[in-house]
Amino acid sequence: MVSNPRRRTTLLDAGIDVLARLGARGLTFRAVDDEAGVPTGTTSNYFANRDALLRELGDHVFVRLAPDPAVVAERLAAPPSRALEVVLMQDIVERAQADRSGYLAMFELRLEASRRPELEVAFTAGYRANLDDITAAHVEGGFPGGDATALLLYLAMNGLLLEHLTLPGVLPGGDSALPGLVQQLVETIVPE
Structure with a gap:
């Protein structure tokens, strides 16, 4: 090679x-x-x-979809809270809008893995490590809620991004409604 x-x-x-x-x-x-x-x-x-x-x-x-470490450090300088969680989730949506192709490719890779067992094994390990990192950052960062809260945020945000990027007309209000949807999602999942 x-x-x-x-x-x-x-x-x-x-x-x-x-x-x-x-x-x-x-x-x-x-x-x-x-x-x-x-x-x-x-x-x-x-x-x-x-x-x-x-x-x-x-x-x-x-690698392509990872947040800018300087932005993450700046965000995490604030005390962990539900409000900061809203900001972090809104950052994810903004990154998805900025690199729509990257997120669509991620979904396409997941679909391909569902059809091909050898890819499923490889991709499951990577996605599981990502979920473990997200959970650890949530819990060790002192954000409200525990492992289950981090998992529910992960699942809800993936669903929101899938819906928004593949069939944006399904969500009421379009792009302008996303910040409110993200806030409502976080406030529903993350305890005060």
């Missing part, structure tokens, strides 16, 4: 964009090459096969 980290990242970002636009069935080496604007055959030089590309996309999507 070729070792050029910048090119690999470019190909992975292109793969995420292809997944978001065409779905897993449209994810081919040629489609990634075209999206990345590289010569035909470049993607096959970096990934042994389509499964290897999918597995790396499953890891890379977390």
Whole structure:
């Protein structure tokens, strides 16, 4: 395999964009090459096969969607509270709106994993680690509620993002209603 980290990242970002636009069935080496604007055959030089590309996309999507550490540090300088939890959840929605392709690709990867047991094993480990990190940050950060509260927030936010990004017309009020929905969601789940 070729070792050029910048090119690999470019190909992975292109793969995420292809997944978001065409779905897993449209994810081919040629489609990634075209999206990345590289010569035909470049993607096959970096990934042994389509499964290897999918597995790396499953890891890379977390890197791409991760919040800016400086923003997180700034937010977490405030005392943990339900109000801060609202701000943190609204940040997630804002990141999803800013990188719609990244979140759609994440959902597409989940769907592909449901069809392919070998991917399900790999993706489950990554998503489980992410949920464990979220739960630990919630509990150890001193936010109201415990493990169950963190789990319910995780599930509710995933559902909200899925609905908003795939069928935005379902949610009443469209984009302008999202901040209120997020606040209501947090106030319903997180104890005072």
